[in-house]
Amino acid sequence: MISQKVAQQSLRRLAVQQPYAMRWSLMNAASPAAIAIGRNIQTRYATSSTQTTDPTKLLAEQRLRRPVAPHLSIYRPQITWYGSAAHRLTGIMLSGPLYLFATAYLAAPLLGWHLESASLAAAFGALPVIAKVGIKGFFALPFTYHCLNGLRHLTWDTGRAITNKQVIQTGWTVVGLSTAAALFLALL
Numbered sequence: 793m794i795s796q797k798v799a800q801q802s803l804r805r806l807a808v809q810q811p812y813a814m815r816w817s818l819m820n821a822a823s824p825a826a827i828a829i830g831r832n833i834q835t836r837y838a839t840s841s842t843q844t845t846d847p848t849k850l851l852a853e854q855r856l857r858r859p860v861a862p863h864l865s866i867y868r869p870q871i872t873w874y875g876s877a878a879h880r881l882t883g884i885m886l887s888g889p890l891y892l893f894a895t896a897y898l899a900a901p902l903l904g905w906h907l908e909s910a911s912l913a914a915a916f917g918a919l920p921v922i923a924k925v926g927i928k929g930f931f932a933l934p935f936t937y938h939c940l941n942g943l944r945h946l947t948w949d950t951g952r953a954i955t956n957k958q959v960i961q962t963g964w965t966v967v968g969l970s971t972a973a974a975l976f977l978a979l980l
Contacts, residue, residue, distance in 0.1 A: 871963035879941045882934035929978035936977065937970035 893907075900907040916924065944962050947953050953962050 871960055871967075875941060875963045875966070878937060879945075882938040882941075885934045886931075886938060925978050928980070929974060932977040933970065933974040936973040937966065940966045940970050940973075 896905065897907050899905075916927075919927070944953075944966055947962075953959065
């Protein structure tokens with residue numbers, strides 16, 4: 793029953809999308825009598841190639857003979873490349889620890905860990921000042937860069953600041969502002 797409905801739906805879609813293909817397939821279909829008598833026999837002709845090599849080996853050999861495009865080695869590195877890579881890396885650097893901490897926070901009661909806010913604040917408060925600044929800076933720089941570069945991308949989505957000159961200017965602006973903001977947050 794279900795297979796009949798699927799077949800009907802697919803035939804209807806074919807008839808609507810390609811009406812001539814439906815008519816052609818019905819005209820060229822063999823009748824049951826022709827099949828029973830043996831008048832509609834499909835034959836496969838021999839290939840014209842005499843090679844009997846494995847096609848996967850043939851493709852591997854062809855790939856070895858292809859020239860390699862110089863792609864990255866001939867272009868001058870630009871801020872857009874580094875900015876795109878840094879945006880992705882900062883997203884990973886921020887989301888990875890977040891998922892690890894969220895999982896640990898959920899498992900903490902089962903494992904007897906103390907990951908409450910008061911415990912974390914007390915542990916962080918007991919660290920030396922240089923360690924506090926280092927930890928905050930370690931998280932502040934990717935955070936500020938990812939946020940500011942995300943705003944840059946949202947600006948591009950509106951169709952603004954999309955010329956080459958503006959893209960380069962906003963790229964360096966994001967680098968400068970994120971560094972300044974990260975230093976501010978780390979020293980806070």
